[in-house]
Amino acid sequence: MGSSVGHAAAPPPPPPPVGLAVALPPKVEEKSEKKVDYLNLPCPVPFEENQREALMSLKPELFEGLRFDFTKGLNQKFSLSHSVFMGSMEVPSPSSGTIKVPTAHYEFGANFLDPKLMLIGRVLTDGRLNARVKYDLTDNLTLKITAQITNEPHFSQGMFNFDYKGKDFRAQYQMGNNAFYGANYIQSVTPHLSLGSEVFWLGHQRKSGIGFAARYNTDKMVATAQVASAGIVALSYVQKVSEKVSLASDFMYNHMTRDVTSSFGYDYILRQCRLRGKLDSNGCVAAFLEERLNMGVNFILSAEIDHRKKDYKFGFGVTVGE
Amino acid sequence: MASRASSKGKGKAARGSNEQSTARSVKKWSTWAMKKAKVITHYGFIPLIIIIGMNSEPKPQLSQLLSPV
Numbered sequence: 001m002g003s004s005v006g007h008a009a010a011p012p013p014p015p016p017p018v019g020l021a022v023a024l025p026p027k028v029e030e031k032s033e034k035k036v037d038y039l040n041l042p043c044p045v046p047f048e049e050n051q052r053e054a055l056m057s058l059k060p061e062l063f064e065g066l067r068f069d070f071t072k073g074l075n076q077k078f079s080l081s082h083s084v085f086m087g088s089m090e091v092p093s094p095s096s097g098t099i100k101v102p103t104a105h106y107e108f109g110a111n112f113l114d115p116k117l118m119l120i121g122r123v124l125t126d127g128r129l130n131a132r133v134k135y136d137l138t139d140n141l142t143l144k145i146t147a148q149i150t151n152e153p154h155f156s157q158g159m160f161n162f163d164y165k166g167k168d169f170r171a172q173y174q175m176g177n178n179a180f181y182g183a184n185y186i187q188s189v190t191p192h193l194s195l196g197s198e199v200f201w202l203g204h205q206r207k208s209g210i211g212f213a214a215r216y217n218t219d220k221m222v223a224t225a226q227v228a229s230a231g232i233v234a235l236s237y238v239q240k241v242s243e244k245v246s247l248a249s250d251f252m253y254n255h256m257t258r259d260v261t262s263s264f265g266y267d268y269i270l271r272q273c274r275l276r277g278k279l280d281s282n283g284c285v286a287a288f289l290e291e292r293l294n295m296g297v298n299f300i301l302s303a304e305i306d307h308r309k310k311d312y313k314f315g316f317g318v319t320v321g322e
Numbered sequence: 323m324a325s326r327a328s329s330k331g332k333g334k335a336a337r338g339s340n341e342q343s344t345a346r347s348v349k350k351w352s353t354w355a356m357k358k359a360k361v362i363t364h365y366g367f368i369p370l371i372i373i374i375g376m377n378s379e380p381k382p383q384l385s386q387l388l389s390p391v
Contacts (some may be wrong), residue, residue, distance in 0.1 A: 072390070074382035078375030110371040112378070121368045131367050149364045156360060 012172040036191060041168040044194035047184040048172075050213045053222050054236035057248040057267035060276045060288035062302045064088050064100075064313040071321030079321075081122075087315060140165045179203020192216055222276040231255030242270050283308035296321055 045052065065087010073079040085107070089101040109122040118134040133145040142165070147158040159176040174182040180203065187197025193216045201208045211228035219240075226234045231254060238248040249264045265278030277287040286304040293299050301317040376382060 070390075074375065074386050075378065075380050077378050078382065080387070108368070110368050110375065112371050112375045114378075119371045119374065121371050123368055127364075129364055131363065142325060147363065149360060 041191060043165060043168055044170060044186045044188045044196070045215065046163070046170055046172070047196050047198060047213060048184045050196070050215050050226060051224050051234070051236050051250075052084070052250045052262075053238040053246070054224070054250050057246060057276055058236075058237065058250050058263055058265040058278050061287075062288060062304050063311065063315040063317075064302075064304075065315050067300065067315060067317030067319075069317070069319040069321070071319075072319070077113050077188055079111050079113075081107075081111065083107040083109070088313075093238035146289075159175070174200075186213070192218055282306070290319075 104163030144161040169187040182200035273291040
């Protein structure tokens with residue numbers, strides 16, 4: 001501890017705590033106001049995942065009937081999946097909204113997951129193929145391809161996305177079938193707030209649109225807002241009440257159809273199960289439970305009651321594998 | 323759409339018809355290529371994933387591919 005000449009002596013150490021000070025917890029130093037470094041902002045969440053916390057809590061994959069999924073890993077990167085579904089699916093019909101159609105299908109899937117390349121393919125018994133490819137061209141540029149190919153002509157869909165991740169922004173360019181072109185951009189403006197916008201152009205219908213999004217998040221809450229020129233306003237708010245519980249609420253207004261929907265939901269992530277439930281302004285109450293019975297075996301229960309339409313959907317299933 | 327393009331070509335001077343026919347043939351070839359690509363992807367995507375997966379390290383056995391365990 002050699003101190004050079006002219007150095008002032010170190011201040012004397014504080015006296016040992018006495019009396020009540022020993023019983024109370026020590027006073028935590030107030031974190032001094034950190035000056036915001038606007039050149040070092042964090043990278044924002046991708047534009048299409050702006051509302052992902054709210055969607056995860058409020059829109060679980062509710063189903064009706066029996067579902068059995070089996071995923072078999074052959075090695076670290078490659079796995080096959082077999083999935084059986086027997087139940088009803090909602091099919092949009094021109095006459096009266098949606099109708100329930102009893103369906104049963106077997107789906108075979110193969111996944112290849114590499115840090116740089118991800119390939120996921122699923123084929124159904126009626127010949128439909130769902131394909132997803134994600135390839136990292138460089139550290140910052142990613143190519144994503146999503147395609148749904150059917151046997152019927154003119155029903156197939158495909159989309160190419162190029163994503164560029166910058167230091168505190170993300171940009172994406174999309175090309176799809178039916179001459180769909182879109183681009184979006186999102187930028188971190190402060191450490192908590194990010195703003196973004198998107199434009200798209202539909203070639204065959206000569207329609208274009210523009211939309212804006214904002215996302216404010218802290219450790220405990222996430223608030224998002226989205227406005228689109230198609231007349232849709234969507235707001236959402238998710239509060240993380242504790243490590244295991246989060247509450248979410250969502251509001252959507254569609255100007256064209258004068259439709260307003262608001263929902264409120266909860267998400268309990270416990271040691272052996274995950275329980276999500278929601279209550280809707282359309283009179284829908286839903287709950288979704290995933291319970292871990294054993295290593296790799298999950299039991300799933302899904303329930304939805306639509307009081308307005310008197311429609312009841314119950315589903316159960318087992319998922320084996322990761 | 324092809325017939326409208328061809329009638330416009332006939333209405334204008336003959337120099338326009340050359341560009342019209344190359345545009346039409348490019349569109350025909352690209353449509354043919356997209357159709358073939360769709361069929362190839364439809365039948366070949368899952369086998370492609372399986373081939374890439376079976377060749378990745380550590381190499382899994384063929385019996386693992388077919389058996390349910």
